[in-house]
Structure formats: C-alpha cells, structure tokens
Amino acid sequence: MAETPARQIADDLRARIKSGDLAPGTRLPGEPALVRQYGVAKQTAANALKLLIAEGLASARPGSGTYVREFKLIRRSATERLSRGRRASGGSVWAADVEERPLEVDALDVREAPAPEWVAEALDLSGDDTSVLVRSRRYVVDGEPVQLADSYLPAALVRGTRVAEPDTGPGGTYARLAELGAEPVDFTEELRARMPDRDEAEALSQPPGTPVIEILRVALTADGRPVEVNRMLLDAGSYVLDYRFGG
Amino acid sequence: MAETPARQIADDLRARIKSGDLAPGTRLPGEPALVRQYGVAKQTAANALKLLIAEGLASARPGSGTYVREFKLIRRSATERLSRGRRASGGSVWAADVEERPLEVDALDVREAPAPEWVAEALDLSGDDTSVLVRSRRYVVDGEPVQLADSYLPAALVRGTRVAEPDTGPGGTYARLAELGAEPVDFTEELRARMPDRDEAEALSQPPGTPVIEILRVALTADGRPVEVNRMLLDAGSYVLDYRFGG
DNA sequence: AAGTGGTCTAGACCACAGA
DNA sequence: CTGTGGTCTAGACCACTTA
Structure with missing residues (x-):
C-alpha cells in the first residue's frame, strides 16, 4: 500500500x-x-x-x-423504548431516548396520501382504501438535525382521530392507537447503513462522507396486524443503537 | 448549492x-x-x-x-438466530435486494491474551485471571470478505475445553458453553455505523467511501453473568440487519 | 503495449467567515 | 479586508489490469 x-x-x-x-x-x-x-x-x-x-x-x-469532530452520541434503546410498561408512563416515546441533550422536533408535516408500494405491502393494504396518513418529522439536538422520520398509518384506521393532528397528545401516536383498539405490541426493525444522497445529506446537514442509518420499523398489534410503518434516517455519527433480546 | x-x-x-x-x-x-x-x-x-x-x-x-456496484444484501436476523422459540419470519422490505448465499469462514485465529480494557469491563473480569480467549474470524461470500468478528471469552471458563480449539463442534461455541453450565440466553447488541479506517477497509477489501457497521454483542447467562463479548465489523454495503422485539 | 484509476505539482478563481 | 476551504485546469508519473 x-x-x-x-x-x-x-x-x-x-x-x-x-x-x-x-x-x-x-x-x-x-x-x-x-x-x-x-x-x-x-x-x-x-x-x-x-x-x-x-x-x-x-x-x-x-x-x-x-x-x-466532536462525538456527541445519542443512545437509542429500541427494545426498552417500545416494550410494554415503559411506555405506559406517559411522555413521548423519545423521552427515554436521549442521554443528556433533549431531542426536539424541528419540522412536522402531517398529510394523507396514496401509499407507496413498499408501504402498502408492509401494511398489508388492499382493496378500496390504500391511502395512508403520513407523519413526517425532523429531530434536532442542539440545533443540529440528527434524524428524519416518516411514519405511515392506514388512513382508514386513523382518519379523523387525534393521530391525524399535529399534536397527538400524551403518550403519542401509540397511545392513541391503543385507544383505537390497535395497540402496537410487536415490532420488527430492518436496518441498513449507507451513504446519503445529496438531498438526504442536505436535510441532515451532514458533511459529505459521513454515513446514515436507515431503519424500517413495522409495528404490529397482538393479533399480528400491521398498524404502522416508520422509516427513519439517522445521522450515523450521532447515534449508537441498542438492542436487547433473548430469553 | x-x-x-x-x-x-x-x-x-x-x-x-x-x-x-x-x-x-x-x-x-x-x-x-x-x-x-x-x-x-x-x-x-x-x-x-x-x-x-x-x-x-x-x-x-x-x-x-x-x-x-452490485447490491447483493445479506440479511442478518439477530433475534431469530439467537433466541429460543421463534416467531414466523416475515418478508423483508428490501426483499428484492436480498440474496440467500452461504457465509463461509475464510480465516480463523484462536489465541489467549490479556483482556483489552473494554472487554474486561464488559465481561466483569477482575482479580488474578483477566486473560481471555480470543476467536477471530473473517467471513466471505462468493470470495468477498463481508465480516470480521472477534469473540472474547473468559479464559478461566473455557481454557482447555473445545471452545479453545479451532473447531468447536456441532452447535458451535454457544453449545459448548451450555455444556459448561454457562449457556448464553440474553443478548445485548450495541451498534454504530462509521467509516472504516485504512486497516479495516483493507481487511474487508472495501472501496474507500463505503461505511462499516460495528456491533458489540454481550451474551449473558440466565443469572446475568456475561460469558462472551463479540465485536463484529460488517461491510455495510452487504448487510441488512433485522431485529424483532416487543410483546 | 495500451488503457485504467491514483496521485502529485503549479497556478487560478470563487464564496464565504470572521476580525 | 484577509484567510479559509472548494473547485477547476493542465500536465505529469506511477502501478496496475487486460489483452
């Protein structure tokens, strides 16, 4: 060499x-x-x-x-955040997520749209109403954007409910879903790391040459019905992900 | 711009x-x-x-x-591989890119060495014998290296057993640990994505500019004793990681 | 032997940050 | 205003692959 x-x-x-x-x-x-x-x-x-x-x-x-470069890592404990019991205590899903700095929502957009193909497949949508409610958020820490998230929910399920409003109230979207009889209890996350394209790098204001982590999460009810697909894009330099399993 | x-x-x-x-x-x-x-x-x-x-x-x-570049993704299902009693495996969102191909061990090195500090801490080693058995492997698919793995086990536990030999036999290291009364049943994985340094890029024969995923896994027995630390380095371009949890 | 990417020198202009 | 990184041109040599 x-x-x-x-x-x-x-x-x-x-x-x-x-x-x-x-x-x-x-x-x-x-x-x-x-x-x-x-x-x-x-x-x-x-x-x-x-x-x-x-x-x-x-x-x-x-x-x-x-x-x-300063490494201020955010620990994201997927398993603990989403397991039952931890979440019932109110407060956003993200409350347990951050080490010191607060994670804030920087930009929020809620809209209804036809489901992209991969979303329709993951949500098992078919028939007349294949439209979804899309909740797009950007999260910042210390003014620096660190994550983009697009959450897709079946419009037939959440249309007209609080889930379709910008502020979903205490406990967030998942608490509202529980009230609708569709509490998510099982989750699968698929994860990749790759280089961002130019738009993504810009949205996360990343210096070129730093990777992103792309996560696709599907949330299922107790009877196995998918009720949410969440596509997240994380600035890889800002995150440590944490998973626990076994037993 | x-x-x-x-x-x-x-x-x-x-x-x-x-x-x-x-x-x-x-x-x-x-x-x-x-x-x-x-x-x-x-x-x-x-x-x-x-x-x-x-x-x-x-x-x-x-x-x-x-x-x-050709994208042939390998799907790594952490939860299903390591948990007892599994749920049905749903389809991948990236299914189109995923290929089933055999993962082979390309290079293997087994040695005993003093524990690096972070390993000693994770394994809760203290007292006289802080040495560990290190099993280093490299995995290849189609002749292309895709993963490096260094497994650390307490030398006091596995010295002189089959775990210390290159071929650990049917069921691998974990089966042998079970026979020693130290079956790993709980796992935590910490995960980051970053750019490789030059040595790592060379070992994975990665083109510069493609990221790696670094995973630190700690395996615990039923009574919470850590028995293995595994540090993995994956070519991010080759992998989709899969986690399931909830309930 | 010809073609390829990898890297270097030397010199130039630009947009932007900061005192 | 000066210094900074970002990018470009023009020309050169090298190590390597491929035929």
Missing part, C-alpha cells in the same frame, strides 16, 4: 487527534499551513484533510477552517 | 444508473471518455466518479475501470 504524501500528513494529524494533542472542536492546521510545513501542493494538503473527513474524524467549515 | 461540472457529470451518470441504462456490473465511462465528452480536465472527471463512489453507487478497480 503506497504511503503517499497526503496519507502521511493524514497519519500525522490522526495520531495527534487520537493522542488528544488536537482535542475535539480544535481547529486543525489549514491547507496553507500544511503546504508550508510539508512542502506539498495545496491539492495534496486538501486531500490529506479530506481523508480525515472521510474517516469521520474531522469536518470542514468553509471560510473558517477544518475542525476535529 | 453550486452545480459544479463534476456534480453535473455525476448527476448524469447517476440518472443513467438509476434508470437501468447502466446496469449493475457495467463499466462506467472512464476518465478519458468523460474528459472528451464534457471537455473537462482529468481531475474533474475523476472527481465526478469519486462522488458516485462516495454514494456507494460505483466502485473503482484500478487498472480496469469504474463499475456500477
């Missing part, structure tokens, strides 16, 4: 970051500084910084500098 | 990929071809291709060309 100048510079900086010499939030030596110190072309210095950015160790702020 | 030449070229190619005009496995127009067609510098053509690679849509084979 060739040890190119750009890689050498990146190695040096990486070592200084990991040793703590360059603390999170610190401004890294910029391109001009690297050009002077290492006697390379500006492009090469830029490439070295891009390597660190691609590893998720740094992020660039154009016009200002390149900074050691 | 600036629409630079490189982005324009990438947009064109992306559209042709998504439309199926450029099928998976196809060779993309190379740098020289793009230079001619678009009248740009070689670097700019290279940057356009790098954008697609960073999105996971293509991968470069130096000396040969840049190719539309």
Whole structure:
C-alpha cells in the first residue's frame, strides 16, 4: 500500500487527534499551513484533510477552517423504548431516548396520501382504501438535525382521530392507537447503513462522507396486524443503537 | 448549492444508473471518455466518479475501470438466530435486494491474551485471571470478505475445553458453553455505523467511501453473568440487519 | 503495449467567515 | 479586508489490469 504524501500528513494529524494533542472542536492546521510545513501542493494538503473527513474524524467549515469532530452520541434503546410498561408512563416515546441533550422536533408535516408500494405491502393494504396518513418529522439536538422520520398509518384506521393532528397528545401516536383498539405490541426493525444522497445529506446537514442509518420499523398489534410503518434516517455519527433480546 | 461540472457529470451518470441504462456490473465511462465528452480536465472527471463512489453507487478497480456496484444484501436476523422459540419470519422490505448465499469462514485465529480494557469491563473480569480467549474470524461470500468478528471469552471458563480449539463442534461455541453450565440466553447488541479506517477497509477489501457497521454483542447467562463479548465489523454495503422485539 | 484509476505539482478563481 | 476551504485546469508519473 503506497504511503503517499497526503496519507502521511493524514497519519500525522490522526495520531495527534487520537493522542488528544488536537482535542475535539480544535481547529486543525489549514491547507496553507500544511503546504508550508510539508512542502506539498495545496491539492495534496486538501486531500490529506479530506481523508480525515472521510474517516469521520474531522469536518470542514468553509471560510473558517477544518475542525476535529466532536462525538456527541445519542443512545437509542429500541427494545426498552417500545416494550410494554415503559411506555405506559406517559411522555413521548423519545423521552427515554436521549442521554443528556433533549431531542426536539424541528419540522412536522402531517398529510394523507396514496401509499407507496413498499408501504402498502408492509401494511398489508388492499382493496378500496390504500391511502395512508403520513407523519413526517425532523429531530434536532442542539440545533443540529440528527434524524428524519416518516411514519405511515392506514388512513382508514386513523382518519379523523387525534393521530391525524399535529399534536397527538400524551403518550403519542401509540397511545392513541391503543385507544383505537390497535395497540402496537410487536415490532420488527430492518436496518441498513449507507451513504446519503445529496438531498438526504442536505436535510441532515451532514458533511459529505459521513454515513446514515436507515431503519424500517413495522409495528404490529397482538393479533399480528400491521398498524404502522416508520422509516427513519439517522445521522450515523450521532447515534449508537441498542438492542436487547433473548430469553 | 453550486452545480459544479463534476456534480453535473455525476448527476448524469447517476440518472443513467438509476434508470437501468447502466446496469449493475457495467463499466462506467472512464476518465478519458468523460474528459472528451464534457471537455473537462482529468481531475474533474475523476472527481465526478469519486462522488458516485462516495454514494456507494460505483466502485473503482484500478487498472480496469469504474463499475456500477452490485447490491447483493445479506440479511442478518439477530433475534431469530439467537433466541429460543421463534416467531414466523416475515418478508423483508428490501426483499428484492436480498440474496440467500452461504457465509463461509475464510480465516480463523484462536489465541489467549490479556483482556483489552473494554472487554474486561464488559465481561466483569477482575482479580488474578483477566486473560481471555480470543476467536477471530473473517467471513466471505462468493470470495468477498463481508465480516470480521472477534469473540472474547473468559479464559478461566473455557481454557482447555473445545471452545479453545479451532473447531468447536456441532452447535458451535454457544453449545459448548451450555455444556459448561454457562449457556448464553440474553443478548445485548450495541451498534454504530462509521467509516472504516485504512486497516479495516483493507481487511474487508472495501472501496474507500463505503461505511462499516460495528456491533458489540454481550451474551449473558440466565443469572446475568456475561460469558462472551463479540465485536463484529460488517461491510455495510452487504448487510441488512433485522431485529424483532416487543410483546 | 495500451488503457485504467491514483496521485502529485503549479497556478487560478470563487464564496464565504470572521476580525 | 484577509484567510479559509472548494473547485477547476493542465500536465505529469506511477502501478496496475487486460489483452
């Protein structure tokens, strides 16, 4: 494996970051500084910084500098959040989710629409009314967007109920579903990690080169009826996911 | 958002990929071809291709060309593999991309070593013997490495048993642990997605710009004793993870 | 031997941040 | 206004694949 100048510079900086010499939030030596110190072309210095950015160790702020990235991880405990008992105590589903910083809803859109094909399949929709209620939210932490979520529910089930309003009330959507005799008790989550496309990266204001986690959750009632599909897109750099199972 | 030449070229190619005009496995127009067609510098053509690679849509084979990436997803159902008594397996939302192919062990290393700090903590090791048995494996599909796994077990528990041998016999490590009176029945998995460092990318022979999923699993006996820590590193482009819970 | 991606130098212009 | 990262052109050499 060739040890190119750009890689050498990146190695040096990486070592200084990991040793703590360059603390999170610190401004890294910029391109001009690297050009002077290492006697390379500006492009090469830029490439070295891009390597660190691609590893998720740094992020660039154009016009200002390149900074050691701060890792403020959010722990998302899927199993504990959604298991029965924990949720009955009122408060949003997300209350138990965050470590310190509050997760806030930044943008909310509620609308009715025809179900995309994969949603119709997951919700087992057929016949006349294949329309769904879509609740789209964006979550922010410290003003930084970290998650997008689109929740799909059968319109025939929730039309005209509180679920179709922006504020679903105490306990959230799932509590309202329970009142409708459709309490979700079983969940499946399918999960992928990939690179975001440009729109997604923009919506999460992610620096290019950092991945996202895509989660598809299907919520089922006790008799196995699917009542909600939730597609989530997480900034991978902000999250640790947690699953517990067995017994 | 600036629409630079490189982005324009990438947009064109992306559209042709998504439309199926450029099928998976196809060779993309190379740098020289793009230079001619678009009248740009070689670097700019290279940057356009790098954008697609960073999105996971293509991968470069130096000396040969840049190719539309094939998505053959492996489905990993954590809950069903490890739990006793299973529910029916529903269809995957990404079913179209999922393929059933055998996962083979490519490289195996078994050794005894002092426990890294985080392992000692997870395994609740203290006192005299903090050494662990480490079983390192690499898994391949169709000759392509897709997963690395390092399993750590308390040496005091498994030293001299079949668990310490390369071939652990029918049922694997967990069956042997059960025979030792330490059957794992509860599991926690912590999961992150991030960019691989250079060593990891090489071990998984990943094109730079594609993420990995890191999983830390702790296996507990019925009385809550941790008996195994497993650190897995998956090629994110090859996997869909599946969790089921509730009830 | 020809073609490919990978990387480098050298020099240029731009948009934007911050004092 | 100065310094920053972002991107471009133009030209060069290398290691590798493929035939």
